[in-house]
Amino acid sequence: MANLELMRELSVETPSKIVMLVADGLGGLPGPDGLSELETAHLPNLHQLAAESITGLIQHVPAGLTPGSGPGHLALFGYDPLVFDIGRGVLEALGIDFDLQPGDLAARGNFCTVDEAGRITDRRAGRIPTALNVELCAELRAKVRLDGVETFIEPVEGYRFALVLRGPGLAEGLTETDPQREGVVPFEVAARRPEAQQAARLANHFIAQARAVLKDKRPANMVMLRGFANKPPIPPMHEVYRLRTAAVAVYPMYRGLAKLAGMDVFEGGKTFSDELEVTRKIWQDYDFIYLHYKWADSAGEDGDFAGKVVRLEELDAAIPAVRAMKPDVLMVTGDHATPAVLKAHSWHPVPFLLNAPWRYPDDVRAFTERDCRNGELGRFPATDVMPLAMAHAMKLTKFGA
Amino acid sequence: MANLELMRELSVETPSKIVMLVADGLGGLPGPDGLSELETAHLPNLHQLAAESITGLIQHVPAGLTPGSGPGHLALFGYDPLVFDIGRGVLEALGIDFDLQPGDLAARGNFCTVDEAGRITDRRAGRIPTALNVELCAELRAKVRLDGVETFIEPVEGYRFALVLRGPGLAEGLTETDPQREGVVPFEVAARRPEAQQAARLANHFIAQARAVLKDKRPANMVMLRGFANKPPIPPMHEVYRLRTAAVAVYPMYRGLAKLAGMDVFEGGKTFSDELEVTRKIWQDYDFIYLHYKWADSAGEDGDFAGKVVRLEELDAAIPAVRAMKPDVLMVTGDHATPAVLKAHSWHPVPFLLNAPWRYPDDVRAFTERDCRNGELGRFPATDVMPLAMAHAMKLTKFGA
Numbered sequence: 001m002a003n004l005e006l007m008r009e010l011s012v013e014t015p016s017k018i019v020m021l022v023a024d025g026l027g028g029l030p031g032p033d034g035l036s037e038l039e040t041a042h043l044p045n046l047h048q049l050a051a052e053s054i055t056g057l058i059q060h061v062p063a064g065l066t067p068g069s070g071p072g073h074l075a076l077f078g079y080d081p082l083v084f085d086i087g088r089g090v091l092e093a094l095g096i097d098f099d100l101q102p103g104d105l106a107a108r109g110n111f112c113t114v115d116e117a118g119r120i121t122d123r124r125a126g127r128i129p130t131a132l133n134v135e136l137c138a139e140l141r142a143k144v145r146l147d148g149v150e151t152f153i154e155p156v157e158g159y160r161f162a163l164v165l166r167g168p169g170l171a172e173g174l175t176e177t178d179p180q181r182e183g184v185v186p187f188e189v190a191a192r193r194p195e196a197q198q199a200a201r202l203a204n205h206f207i208a209q210a211r212a213v214l215k216d217k218r219p220a221n222m223v224m225l226r227g228f229a230n231k232p233p234i235p236p237m238h239e240v241y242r243l244r245t246a247a248v249a250v251y252p253m254y255r256g257l258a259k260l261a262g263m264d265v266f267e268g269g270k271t272f273s274d275e276l277e278v279t280r281k282i283w284q285d286y287d288f289i290y291l292h293y294k295w296a297d298s299a300g301e302d303g304d305f306a307g308k309v310v311r312l313e314e315l316d317a318a319i320p321a322v323r324a325m326k327p328d329v330l331m332v333t334g335d336h337a338t339p340a341v342l343k344a345h346s347w348h349p350v351p352f353l354l355n356a357p358w359r360y361p362d363d364v365r366a367f368t369e370r371d372c373r374n375g376e377l378g379r380f381p382a383t384d385v386m387p388l389a390m391a392h393a394m395k396l397t398k399f400g401a
Numbered sequence: 402m403a404n405l406e407l408m409r410e411l412s413v414e415t416p417s418k419i420v421m422l423v424a425d426g427l428g429g430l431p432g433p434d435g436l437s438e439l440e441t442a443h444l445p446n447l448h449q450l451a452a453e454s455i456t457g458l459i460q461h462v463p464a465g466l467t468p469g470s471g472p473g474h475l476a477l478f479g480y481d482p483l484v485f486d487i488g489r490g491v492l493e494a495l496g497i498d499f500d501l502q503p504g505d506l507a508a509r510g511n512f513c514t515v516d517e518a519g520r521i522t523d524r525r526a527g528r529i530p531t532a533l534n535v536e537l538c539a540e541l542r543a544k545v546r547l548d549g550v551e552t553f554i555e556p557v558e559g560y561r562f563a564l565v566l567r568g569p570g571l572a573e574g575l576t577e578t579d580p581q582r583e584g585v586v587p588f589e590v591a592a593r594r595p596e597a598q599q600a601a602r603l604a605n606h607f608i609a610q611a612r613a614v615l616k617d618k619r620p621a622n623m624v625m626l627r628g629f630a631n632k633p634p635i636p637p638m639h640e641v642y643r644l645r646t647a648a649v650a651v652y653p654m655y656r657g658l659a660k661l662a663g664m665d666v667f668e669g670g671k672t673f674s675d676e677l678e679v680t681r682k683i684w685q686d687y688d689f690i691y692l693h694y695k696w697a698d699s700a701g702e703d704g705d706f707a708g709k710v711v712r713l714e715e716l717d718a719a720i721p722a723v724r725a726m727k728p729d730v731l732m733v734t735g736d737h738a739t740p741a742v743l744k745a746h747s748w749h750p751v752p753f754l755l756n757a758p759w760r761y762p763d764d765v766r767a768f769t770e771r772d773c774r775n776g777e778l779g780r781f782p783a784t785d786v787m788p789l790a791m792a793h794a795m796k797l798t799k800f801g802a
Contacts, residue, residue: 029761061800062404063781064788065411071801081801082407091802227802341759345799347792348761369761379779 003383004078004240006399007390011242016328016393018243018288020385022076023315024069024254025297026334027350027369029341031305037296037340038351038368040305041312045319049332050367054359056377057349057369058333058385066347072335073257077290078241078386079234086260087172087229092162094256096154100231105170105199108227109153109161110178111136111220118185118222123178124159125220136220137161144209146202163225165202171195174203176226186224203228236262237288241390246282248275249292258290268292272314276321283325288389291322300338308340329356329393331385332367349379356392405479405641407800408788412643417729417794419644419689421786423477424716425470425655426698427735428751428770430742432706438697438741439752439769441706442713446720447733451768455760457778458750458770459734459786467748473736474658478691479642479787480635487661488573488630493563495657497555501632506571506600509628510554510562511579512537512621519586519623524579525560526621537621538562545610547603564626566603572596575604577627587625604629637663638689642791647683649676650693659691669693673715677722684726692723701739709741730757730794732786733768750780757793 028037060067060075061082070091071081089106100106111133113122133155140153149167156162173196177186189203203225210223237245239262247258247265250272255265266282268275272293279289293315299307322330333352336345351372362376373379377388390396429438461468461476462483471492472482487495490507501507512534514523534556541554550568557563574597578587590604604626611624638646640663648659648666651673656666667683669676673694680690694716700708723731734753737746752773763777774780778789791797 029759034762062407062788063785064790064792064797065407065800066792066797068799068801086801088802339759346759347789347797370764373763373777373779379781 003080003387004235007078007240007387010396010399011240011390012395012397013242014393014395016287016395018329018389018393019291019322019325019327019331020076020288020389021291021293021322021330021332022073023293023296023312023332023334025300025336025338025345027337027339027346027348028300028308029337029339029346029348031341036369037300037305037308037312039370041309041316043312043316043367045316046332046367047365049319049323049330049355050353050371051365053353053355054362054377055351055353055364055367055372055375057372057379058352058382059349059379060336060382064347066345067336068345069253069335070257072382073254074261075382076333076335076385077237077261078383079261080383084232084234086232088227089162089229090231091253092156092160092227093154093164094260095253096156096162097252097255098152098154098162098164099259100164101166102231102233103166103168103170104231105165105172106229106231107163107203107225109163110224111159111161112222112224113219114186114222120179120182120184120186120222122219123182123224128159128220130155130157132220133157133159133161136214136217140210140213143213144206146205149202151206159220163206165199170199170202170230172199172228172230174200174228177207178224178226186222189225199228232260234260234262238262241288241386241395243288244286245288245290246286247290247292248278248282249294250275251292251294254292254294263290272318276318280325296334297338300340301343303340303343305340329354329389331355331389333385352377352385354388354392358392358394404481404784404788405636408479408641408791411797411800412641412791413796413798414643415794415796417688417796419730419790419794420692420723420726420728420732421477421689421790422692422694422723422731422733423474424694424697424713424733424735426701426737426739426746428738428740428747428749429701429709430738430740430747430749432742437770438701438706438709438713440771442710442717444713444717444768446717447768448766450720450724450731450733450756451754451772452766454754454756455763455778456752456754456765456768456773456776458773458780459753459783460750460780461737461783465748467746468737469746470654470736471658473783474655475662476783477734477736477786478638478662479784480662481784485633485635487633489628490563490630491632492654493557493561493628494555494565495661496654497557497563498653498657499553499555499563499565500660501565502567503632503634504567504569504571505632506566506573507630507632508564508604508626510564511625512560512562513623513625514620515623521580521583521585521587523620524583524625529560529621531556531558533621534558534560534562537615537618541611541614544614545607547606550603552607560621564607566600571600571603571631573600573629573631575601575629578608579625579627587623590626600629633661635661635663639663642689642787642796644689645687646689646691647687648691648693649679649683650695651676652693652695655693655695664691673719677719681726697735698739701741702744704741704744706741730755730790732756732790734786753778753786755789755793759793759795
């Protein structure tokens with residue numbers, strides 16, 4: 001919190017504009033010929049931008065830890081991810097564009113199959129199609145009633161759904177019902193602290209009613225719940241930094257993360273070009289725009305080295321359009337590394353660049369992991385990104401007399 | 402503690418193996434011809450290993466502070482040495498391989514000489530030989546009895562011995578009895594906090610009885626006590642990291658430090674070759690092995706620049722044998738610098754290398770202070786070493802969703 005208090009104290013409104021372009025899973029590792037995805041790709045615009053910028057490598061969470069997308073983004077937005085925790089249930093709700101409110105309690109739900117004695121025979125209900133999930137959620141929504149709270153039951157994908165309870169006194173701190181194996185009866189929800197007792201009672205009521213509604217269905221005749229979490233109490237960016245903040249993203253989860261940080265969110269269409277189109281439209285109304293480029297991560301997660309290279313080249317081709325909007329501060333970075341060779345997020349630090357008139361020039365001429373290591377900013381924590389952006393946008397007053 | 406809690410949450414058991422090779426006093430300073438010990442030595446194996454590793458410079462304690470062996474090692478094992486304090490009494494007990502238990506209170510003892518009025522005439526009792534020390538400790542052990550606690554009186558060397566009290570309610574927070582000058586009567590032990598009152602009373606009983614036992618001896622006719630400390634409550638590494646941990650060291654103090662961290666400890670024989678022999682024998686039973694190489698420090702402490710160079714070359718010659726065991730993660734570093742030109746530990750950061758398949762390669766080709774400064778890891782705190790080792794051993798799950 002200390003840094004956020006400082007920012008709140010020192011930030012001033014000015015007309016300058018900041019763009020934070022987050023290329024999801026940007027960082028990589030060398031492939032078979034010894035070069036990383038960034039080193040392999042043809043990136044004339046990003047390299048030119050790096051040459052005109054200060055650069056570094058950022059770490060979103062402590063050394064060695066691999067950040068999920070939640071902690072990765074929160075850190076970029078200036079929130080210490082060890083302080084502000086995004087539970088799995090909250091992320092599930094964000095991923096379907098659900099509009100979480102303060103005090104909401106969210107959980108991730110699974111449809112599953114149980115036998116007559118209530119023992120789990122399939123934890124994923126034979127991986128039912130999403131269409132059946134949608135039907136079952138509608139039926140649950142119509143029939144389940146919990147005292148004193150609003151209940152939202154929203155299909156996600158396959159056998160997964162999101163449950164959100166809204167009402168007073170719904171505290172997190174609940175155990176999960178999924179025993180993580182078959183042949184046993186699901187657990188009851190229990191409170192791990194006294195404040196969570198009411199929520200535990202309601203969650204168990206939900207499960208009992210859902211079981212009654214589903215009892216003659218096949219294969220999805222039961223539900224399990226896990227990852228109960230409240231919407232985290234994140235002070236909105238517009239209050240902390242006195243910025244008018246907007247997010248443009250194609251995928252709902254990233255709009256959801258931006259919404260947690262208090263940003264106005266805009267659907268980005270289907271492509272990055274669509275996102276830029278939206279950005280141009282809202283340009284005059286905002287001082288800070290977070291732009292999300294998803295596709296580098298997708299290719300990395302698939303282990304598709306060549307595909308990630310192509311996605312990075314597509315990003316590169318869009319850089320002139322971003323620069324044409326003339327942001328006063330333009331940053332390009334990632335929320336975590338997704339090396340294609342690992343097919344997963346990783347703990348490696350991620351290239352970062354910041355372009356602005358009053359940067360201290362460094363000697364880095366290419367936007368790669370190895371080059372950015374030698375940049376002006378060195379290896380630094382992602383929670384420094386927002387203060388650096390604010391400084392270079394001339395939006396911070398002096399600290400101390 | 403925050404980091405340890407995180408590690409406890411994210412660590413998973415896998416078959417991969419980690420070796421941490423600590424060359425005591427590894428770092429140095431340039432000698433008369435402008436090169437450090439590491440730069441002067443012929444180290445083909447270490448330089449080759451560095452070329453295949455990520456490198457950096459580690460700092461065990463805050464900038465400018467010179468770590469003792471205790472804080473240096475604790476930091477490498479992942480424990481913040483500003484949080485986990487190893488008192489002098491505890492270090493004295495560890496140095497003689499004493500098996501400290503939770504709740505034990507340890508102190509460093511000196512035999513001294515007093516006159517008939519009880520005034521100190523020699524704070525070190527004329528530096529009596531160890532053989533006499535052993536005799537006196539045996540006599541004290543036979544005759545001193547303290548109510549409700551077990552009393553261990555163990556010779557160390559010359560005029561020094563260790564006192565350990567074992568029993569309920571023995572809290573640290575005691576003043577010392579050594580007035581640090583002659584011509585005055587030793588102080589009584591006093592409690593600096595209420596919880597330590599019982600321990601203070603017992604310590605004073607010990608001194609009174611020891612004085613009675615020793616009163617006709619010459620020159621060691623009295624004892625002084627200092628550095629009272631409890632065994633620090635360090636959560637064991639096997640719980641924090643879910644690792645089967647072992648230490649192999651020739652010198653007892655380092656086995657003692659490893660024991661504090663919960664490792665199984667093995668006597669390393671007399672040489673580093675002996676240590677490697679032991680390591681090969683226990684290889685299958687452990688996931689993490691800490692190997693201690695003492696001799697670089699010994700030469701540094703003696704101010705023997707050429708000797709330290711030779712000791713580093715001997716370490717280098719053993720590197721192929723270490724690599725032949727095929728650890729998944731191999732780290733080489735030190736617990737502090739011991740520049741021969743200073744004849745003492747120093748505050749300078751210490752070279753570090755980590756070899757593992759999923760490292761991000763850097764351009765460093767030599768294992769020296771100046772080269773490692775340009776490594777992938779830059780200058781970083783030693784408490785990051787264990788998380789980095791765990792990450793590269795693929796033993797950490799993702800942080801946050």
